[in-house]
Amino acid sequence: MPEQLLWGMEVFMNGLMAGVLYALVALGFVLIFKASGIFNFSQGVMALFAALTLVGIMEGRVPFSHLINAVFGTSVHHFGWNVPAFAAILLTMVVMVALAWMVNRFIFRHLVGQEPIILFMATIGLAYFLEGFGDIMWGSDIKKLDVGLPQGINGFIDEITFNLLGYGFFIDNLDLWATFIAVLLVIALVMFAQYSKHGRAMRAVADDHQAALSVGINLNFIWVMVWSLAGFVALVAGIMWGTKSGVQFSLSLIALKALPVLMLGGFTSIPGAIVGGLIIGVGEKLFEFIVGPMVGGATENWFAYVLALIFLVFRPQGLFGEKIIERV
């Protein structure tokens, strides 16, 4: 087999894996959008905040240590203990649920019935707040996150492909795990939304508030639940991205990559977020591989957005979104 084709296949595989990570962020967007009609701009920052909190808890950092030290002239930084990864993940989830409760209690409960654009603006505000809050709470240094997920080249795939094709594929173990976890997460979410009592209530709330009230659904509970779910997805995404490239504030920028993913997949479809993520992931890697050398590279920065633009023109509801029908 020609070497070019083999390389192409490897790029394709790596694109798939990268796409899974995009999809994870996009999933959080879809969840909140489906259940509350809010386009949550802060989803990326939530992933960052979750990762920051996780690292902070694991390393036993003192929250707000810089602030405390500046005000009281002390010098506390660490509690001096380490929390095991699993316990730290659970604790972080508790923090995310508390955050969900506060977001609903202090922001969105007061904006019920407002225009979507106003809700959207509120999430932008939330994004900036959360970014600053995360900074004050845990500091802005780049942190290493290691929850015990294996990293580095997967020897098994390398060996098999080398024996079969004479060329060993480089597939990162972390990417494989991310894919596995994402698949589990998506199955769980779809099952939840379609078949559980609370999932049905969630869909009902998204559809009509009044009607939901009349069948006895507690709107506030459902909203807190949905934001908690989004927080959970953010935590998973934060762990994956954080392990891959360190927990740093540029993490919140991956939220921007989720936008073209959503435009491709449709804002209301969970499978759409996955497929959209994969297409963007594979598309940008292959484009860089094939077209990149001809135009001087760095196509990964813009490819996703151009693709999204093309979709906006020809299929605005995305691949899987609900079709927009105007009744006349």
Place this chain on the structure above:
Amino acid sequence: MSVMDQETYVTADGRTIGGVLMEMRNISLRFGGVKAITDISFDIREGEIRAIIGPNGAGKSSMLNVISGFYIPQEGEVWYKGAVRPQMRPFEVARQGIARTFQNIALFEGMSVLDNVMTGRLNHMTMGLLSQAIWKGKAEQEEIENREVAEKIIDFLEIQHIRKTPVSRLPYGLKKRVELARALAAQPSLLLLDEPMAGMNVEEKEDMSRFILDVNDEFGTTIALIEHDMGVVMDLSDRVVVMDYGKKIGDGSPDEVRNNQAVIDAYLGVAHD
């Protein structure tokens, strides 16, 4: 003393009417300076079909919204099942067994008819998030049981053929019927219907009247309904409250109300001298 003053009585068509299920005592409701309801009292008895009628803007819908907890009156007490109801939010009222429909149809448009009806069963499903995940078998059992109730009601209202259809594709008359099905699925103690026949043609009105009577007869559901079409209401209901400009101007059997001078004036207009 008429037959209606007794503790329980049997109607001409053989239905048993029981004691007081819900009582409104001196309810007043204002929006800013606008008085929507002024000092109204009436009761709803178990098993009866109770109508609230009146011309447009009489405060009928406001009254229904007070009963279902969507509006909170400034004055007065709501008695339900023999006790004063504390102030509660609409979803808590619903959980007490009061189901309702809306004048402008509030269905979950993106969901299928069956899913809509199943939302009516939500309060009968006891298993929470975690227990559903842990005891999968039990959760499935619960889903099946509730599904059976929903299917029974779907059959009863003759909407089997559209079970899987998304509600947004249905014509108006059918949507009204689906909304009734969803309310019924909750197996409510009290069913509130807000203008169930608004915007319907004669045939659809007849169908709806038949369903309301059948529901009351078959399930023994207590029904309170609002209408401004006098003719329909008089045939359906056991007792009628008449409202005008937020005040109660008549209360009694359809015959009594029909011959009430204040009611005739309100509906036909009266010459002001």
